[in-house]
Amino acid sequence: MVPEAGEADLVLRLPIGERPRWQERAQEFGFHFHTMYGEPYWDESAYYQFSLEQIEKHIEEPTEEIHQMCLEVVAKVLEDEELLRHFCIPEQHWDFVRSSWKNGDPSLYSRLDFAYCGQGPAKLYENNADTPTSLYETGFWQWLWLQDNVDRRVLPLQSDQFNSLQEKLVNRFRDLQFLTPGRELHFACCKDTEEDRGTVQYLQDCASEAGIANHFVFMEDIGCDADGFFTDMQDQVITWMFKLYPWEFMFREEFGSLLGTNNVRWLEPPWKAILSNKALLPMLWKLFPGHPNLLPSFFESELDKAADFPELVKKPIFSREGANISIVRAGDVQLLSDGPYGEEGYIYQAMHPLPKFGKSFTLVGSWLVDDLAAGISIREDENMVTQDMSRYLPHIIL
C-alpha cells in the first residue's frame, strides 16, 4: 500500500516560490548541472518538511546503526572466500581489499538510500558507499537555499535542516590529513561528466578548507612510470587519491594489476568495494534478520527462501543510478529500468514501494561522513525506480 501525504505525522511536501534569479546564484557558485537534458534536476518549487523527531529517531539513529552493521558484513566477507566470490571481487584483488581493511584505512563518506514517509521505520534500499553523488547539492546548495529563504522571510527563522555535511567533511579532511602525513591529495573522476567533476570540485573545496594541498587528474589521464607508480599530467607521483570511480571498474581495468603495489592511499578505501555492492543486502539480512530498517533480501541461490514474498525487486550486483531493475511477481519478471549492468548476477529484495507524494515517488538519501550521520538529500521521480533523471528537492526541519 502506498501511503498518501497529508495525514498527521507524515513528512510534508509543501510548495514554495523559487528564489528570484536563483540561476544567477547557481552561476556565481559554479553549480552547473541544475538542469540536465533540458529538464530541471534541482527543483525548488517545493520542499519537504520533517519533524526533529522524525530526523533523529527515524533517520539519524538507524543510519549510524546500519553503518555499523555494514562494517560487520565487511569483516565477515573478507574472511570467507566463498562470500568474496558472491561479492564478485576478483581473486587477484582479495589481498588488496583485505589489507586495506586490516590496516584500518580510513573512509570519507557514504550515502544510505531509504524509503521513508514519516511513519514507521525507514527501509534501506541500498548503500552507496564507494562513489556517492548529489553531495554538492546537499552539503552546500540546499544549505544556501534555506539560508536565502530564511533571509527573505519566506521560511520561518527557526527552520533548520538535517545537513551538517560540509562541516563534517571539512573536519573529516582534517583528520585524514593527520592520518595521512606527508602526502598531497589527488582527486579524480571521468571526463565528460559535469556532474562528477562538480562533485569532485566540491570535495576539493572542502579539502582546501581543511588545509590539504590537492590536485586534480581525470581517471583516463592517470599514467604510470617504469616502477608502476601512478602519475598525474605533470608527472607528479600520486600517493593519495580520491577517485569518484567505482572499485569494481578499476579492478577489471589495465592499471588494476598495479593496485596494491604502488603505495597509494585511497579514498574511498578498497574495502568499500564490499559495501557499494548489492550483495551487501542479502548479507545484512542474513546477519540481522528481521531488523526493522532492513528489507528481506536474498541471493539468487536462496530464492527458495523468498517463496513467501509475492513481489521481489531484482537488482544487479553492480549498478548505478537505478539501472537494470526488475520486479518479479510469482516468477514473472517485469523490467522496470533498462541499463548496462547485470552480467555479474543479481540479488532479490522484498518489494517495498517508495512513498508517493502527489505524483512523485520520493527517496531519502542519508549521508554519513566516516561513521557519523551528516544529513539527507531528497530525490523525486515520476517512476517507482529513482533514476538519473530524478529531481533533487530541498528539505527543512520544523
Add this chain to the structure above:
Amino acid sequence: MKRTKNINLARMRKGRGVSFVLRPLAIGVAAALVGCSSDEEVKVVSSVEDCVDNTQLDEVQCEAAYQRALEEAERTGPKYANLSQCEAEFGNCRESSSGFWMPLMTGFMVASLLDNDRRHYSSGYYNPVYRYSASGSRYYDRLMTADGQVIGRYGKSSYTVDKRAMDPKPKVTKTVSRGGFGSVASAKSSWGGGRSSSGSRGWGG
C-alpha cells in the same frame, strides 16, 4: 542545530563562467597556495659553511641537511625533457641520473628557530630552493620550492614562508604509459538504451 553552522562563501564562489580551469603545466608556478597562514621564518643557505655560519645547526647536522636536500632535489625537483627548456627558466641546469634536465639547487631552507626535535637532522626536511631566472617573468630572481611556491627575492638574509613550504614535495617521475583506467566506464557509456545515453551523467550514484 542540525546543519552546518557557517560556510566560507568566498571559497565556494566560482569565477563567472569559468568552470574548471586546470592549473598551468610546466612546474606550475603557484600563484597562491590555499590554506592557513601559519608563517615561519627560514634561512636559505647555499652550502655547508653558509649553514654552519648562519643557522643553529652544527657542522655534522649541516652536512646531513645538505645531503638530504640534494636527495630531495633529485627526487622532487623540476624536470625537463631538454636542456634549453630548463635553462630558459632556471639558468644553470644539469642532467639527472634518470635522464631529465634539472635546475641546480640554489640552496636549502632551514627554520630560523629550531626546537630540539627539529634540530635532529633525521626528523627535519631540508627543502631545496631554486632561483628562477627567466628574464621578463614576474618571478625573475625569485627563490621557489620544487612545486613553484615563491619564497621571496634571491639574496635576503631570511624569509617568511608558509609552514607548508617546509613540507616534503611530491616526487616527479617519467610517465611511460597512460589510459589504464576508464575502459569499463567507456564501455558502459556506449550502451544507448536509456535517457542517459548522452553520457554526461557520471559514474557516481
